[in-house]
Amino acid sequence: MQNRMMVTGAGSGLGREIALRWAREGWQLALSDVNEAGLAETLKMVREAGGDGFTQRCDVRDYSQLTGLAQACEAKLGGIDVVVNNAGVASGGFFDELSLEDWDWQIAINLMGVVKGCKAFLPLVQASHGKIINIASMAALMQAPGMSNYNVAKAGVVALSESLLVELKQQNVGVHVVCPSFFQTNLMDSYRGPTPNMKAQISKLLEASPITAADIADYIYGQVAEGVFMILPHEEGRMAWKIKQQNPQAIYDEMAVLAEKKRKKSKT
Ligand SMILES: NC(=O)c1ccc[n+]([C@@H]2O[C@H](COP(=O)([O-])OP(=O)(O)OC[C@H]3O[C@@H](n4cnc5c(N)ncnc54)[C@H](O)[C@@H]3O)[C@@H](O)[C@H]2O)c1
Secondary structure: OOOOOEEOOOHHHHHHHHHHHHHHHOOOOEEEEEEEHHHHHHHHHHHHHOOOOEEEEEEOOOHHHHHHHHHHHHHHHHOOOEEEEEOOEEEEEEEOEEEEEEHHHHHHHHHHHHHHHHHHHHHHHHHHHHEEEEEEOOOHHHOOOOOOOHHHHHHHHHHHHHHHHHHHEEEEOEEEEEEEOOOOOOOOOOOOOOOHHHHHHHHHHHHOOOOOOHHHHHHHHHHHHHHEEEEEEEEEHHHHHHHHOOOOHHHHHHHHHHHHHHHHHHOO
16 A cells, blocks of 8 residues: 545535545545545645645546546656545426436436546556545435435445445455435535525534534444445434345335425425
8 A cells, every 4th residue: 555545526515525634644645536626725725735736627428538637647646556536516396397407417426436536546446456446425325205316326336336345356446335324515506407505404414414524524434444335324314224234115105205295495
């Protein structure tokens, strides 16, 4: 391990905090995002925390920008040891209201952005026997109502990570997937959906989180060191996932009640 990490969506929120957590261990960071002002701020903070690195604008929807970033990582850092596919956007809305364009947008960033990040960086992590960390969500496991396109994209990230875990084991490439519940970041700035007051409902859930993005980054750091594949940073998320595995119907019943409540609220 030579301590080189690439993070997508590093200009804000969890991506920034992951970069800072590893920077505190003296790592070199390749920081990418579509938000260049955010990236400059993250690099400054990374240096103050004891790390170093470079920034590069990269839209995860564009595979050529990701392969360009991988080339820059080879040229500037001599390779990469850990790839963090973190960039993502928020969406909401009931299935009958979501347009196919809402679906395309969500899948292109939150699912295909991760697929493309894994593909572009695979040769580098194969060379370093490194790790891939994909940021999914509890939405991948619990399928809350009123956000089916987000749920599907994140479930895809979990399925991709499970596939890579077994395919890359023989090559000594580690794979981890992170499924946080809601936490406060700038995620709602990117919100897209047909039901405007659903944005307010989701924003409230983010604000109510008992833990911060920095807490989550710290938890991920510890779990990756322990070799845990599926990382669930929220205590309530771990409990809910346990219940779902034992008694999925109990969760479906709860979600159906929640769906009715959400539908009523979204009409008021
Ligand atoms: N905040 C939450 O409650 C929550 C819960 C579960 C999972 N997540 C996931 O955590 C990840 C990080 O989100 P966050 O909460 O820190 O939000 P955030 O908005 O603070 O950070 C996301 C970053 O991704 C960048 N981004 C968006 N689209 C991009 C694109 N096409 N290409 C490159 N970068 C792009 C944004 O510019 C932003 O800097 C996302 O994948 C999100 O789905 C967040």
